[in-house]
Amino acid sequence: MRYLPLTDTDREDMLAKCGATSIDDLFVDVPEVARLDGPIRDLPMHASEMAVERHMKALAKKNLAAETTPFFLGAGAYRHHIPASVDTVISRGEFLTAYTPYQPEIAQGTLQMLFEFQTQVARLYGCAVANASLYDGSTACWEAVAMATRVTKRKRAVLSGALHPHYAQVVKTMAQFTGDEIADAHPAIQPEADLSGLIARIDDETACVVVQYPDILGRPSDLTQIADAAHEKGALLVVVNTEPVALGALKSPGEMGADIVVGEGQALGVGLQFGGPYLGLFAVRDPKHVRQMPGRLCGETVDAEGKRGFVLTLSTREQHIRREKATSNICTNSGLCALAFTTHMTLLGEKGLRQLAAENHRRACLAADRLEKVPGVSLLNNAFFNEFTVMLDGKPAREIVRDLADRGVLGGVSLGRLYPGVEALEHALLVAITETTTEEDIEILANELEAALNLEPAQ
């Protein structure tokens, strides 16, 4: 077995040192009735690298990779070009095969990277402090709600109807068990988000308002209005962002008054990977809230010789110290994804991120103009960054998406899939455009949409 260095002679020598005559002597504490004889049944035996590679490649071939086809999916996961050096960096064994930096003297690489990452995230979000990452955007969203309930000592969270429905589901799932009250809604299909409707739902019992920016339909909106309304009632504003590239062009949530900003960092450096591992981002605008934050924090300090160094800090919030009184049960962060994100962000820098954002928006405008010309397609959004909603006449968007996939085009995410059973949303299709989308792709989508919509004229 190519991964097991012990030889049979080694094993004999070592067993002798342990006073054992066979390996079974070391498993004596496993009750005999439960012990298995021989290799476990119904599973294959070991295989060569070549054989395993063949098996996995056959499975991979059954998937339609985004790079091989016109591709327009978003809704919380975005396909951007990842510079080649990102994979070089995250493949370094010293990063890849390290553990949580519990021994900071020999983990300065991970720690300095995290300190830089925290700074980048905080600045992107317009916040004072970001943590060293959480599992993904959806769990970060829940952690923000939980933190808001700790800070305000209130139990009611008001979710915008235009928050990603899977994020809302995660929040509602967790709240069942903590006893928090979650006020949720579906998005109203209209060109602009319903801010006054949302503001009307904030009351004196509200711990936080959770708003996505840009929202699930791709609409940016004025967070300052919501922040003012929330703060007036003593509630916090939690802003969720699922597309960090957007913040290269849009005002940051922090500068519009958000108290906690969370999001999905996948779009920078991480790749689609069928939904995971991704990267939960978490930041607070006011440094006084730091001690209520979940997850790991990396801080600057000095060593015994006075040299600058970095450590994990404020760990008295965490489960390994506080046990049942911890701010969260989270133990890992998403370290390697944070490294991919921060490497990509370092390559981009201020200039590159702004250019990338501008290029995304420019192409999205081209796509919106072109799709609007397709009979039976209308653009819903008044405003958008790189993702917008189109309304389709005739068949439900879910069916159109399947038809397009059969024709080799991954044409977007149907709101019918995200909101099963909600009739008003059945004809809405979310279309995401990035710098990877070519004008030819847009032309193909327009033509295929036209063909698909014409397959069966509107009733």
Next chain:
Amino acid sequence: MNAPVTGPNKSGWKPHMEVADATGELITTTGNRALMLEEPLIFEIGKAETTGVDLPEIDEAAPNRMGGFDREEPIGLVGLTEPETVRHYTRLSRQNYGIDLGFFPLGSCTMKHNPRLNEKMARLPGFADIHPLAPQSSVQGALEVIDELATWLKTLTGMPAVAMSPKAGAHGELCGILAIRAAHTAKGNPREVVLVPESAHGTNPATAAFAGYKVDNIPATPEGRVDVDALIERLGPDVAAVMITNPNTCGLFEKDFRTIADAVHDVGGYVYCDGANFNAIVGHVRPGDLGVDAMHINLHKTFSTPHGGGGPGSGPVVFSEALAPFAPLPYVEKDASGDFRIVEEETTDAEHQTFGRMTAFHGQMGMFTRALTYMLSHGADGLKQVAEDAVLNANYILRSLEDILHAPFADSGPCMHEALFGDKDFGGGLSTLDLAKGLIDEGYHPMTVYFPLVVHGAMLVEPTETESKASIDQFITAFRHVTQRALDGDEALKQAPYFAPRRRLDETAAARKPKLAWSEPEA
């Protein structure tokens, strides 16, 4: 035959090995020491106008449909070109210890070799470049990977169901406890208490408390196992579940697990097993045969997906028949025609009373492909050998150190895949921490220290199966040497490490006045 074992430096211990200036400090003009290169922060070397990605210049006259929310203020980021970026992170990487570099016996973390085939497979565009919401007909291979991995996990554990979406071990624990709470609630009463042995990982009580349970600690016996009598005594209709790690964090198999499980089931409770230490028993015993109702499996431990400097992890949870209906959304099913489909909508039948959704998408697909590659490589026979070699290596370390180091449970029988020691008899006020830092100078990543809490100055050593005997022998030699220094009260150990990229870091100062982001130096 075995490689020769190097001993400690024959010239003895020297805190400062080279000539120094008047202050006793070794000085170079750059602060570098040959291959040990200091690296500033990106904010100190990058520029706002520098970028390492070639993108079109911004056309200010281009259409703008962002609704008037354009960013006006600078973000405050800096960029580096590609050569500067690669050098920055390469230099940082060299200040890190990883398994690729050396022995990393961090107890309870299973720092085994990460096979590179796994990395290669995870990067195939068919896995890496597919969207979680892609039409299901276009991702049948991905769903098949999830289904195939699920089959392996169910078969290896002897459990009928598995939830694949939890993102890490602690997230898996949460999944298990939420399913338990949902199952109790479906019967009319969620119950109040979860019993947790005092040797448990901190995540166990944190998880139970999160799910709204009161946590009662169960003591350990002097031999390092759960006190079965105390546990059974505490059982009653208020107990929702017990959470037990098996093998436990003292490195021992809980012999009476089945007795405990039966007693818990008799009062209508459920048994949660923390599967962090599954590497010791994979292929030898199936948790399902021990009466487990739910157990998370850390794919980044037993199944070798890389730890990545602290994640991402992956924590699928296997379930018994009793808990299976409550598993979270989404999950993958195979229909009659052999097609795979994702079930992501709530239904109301008795077989599917899901407690809800734990994460936006389907779990850690990138880890699934790596773990499946690992399993296929080892096969049923190889995985059995994995557990045997991991256990043999740990016992060999235990028996090679028990004469010099306090080994509180050495008489409790063989250990499983990790050996536990304590700091008894150290001289001169030296502690476990000092010994750990001494091991850093010897070229090792230290073992887990001060965990479990039940042993004073605990040192938990987990060698894993991917170390050679020569590597382990050298570690034993070094460990004995540093232990002897601790027993002798060698003052120099208090200042260790001497040879790491940094000397001991001031964690108190870091916490007292937290500096958690870089800021421009004041002019």
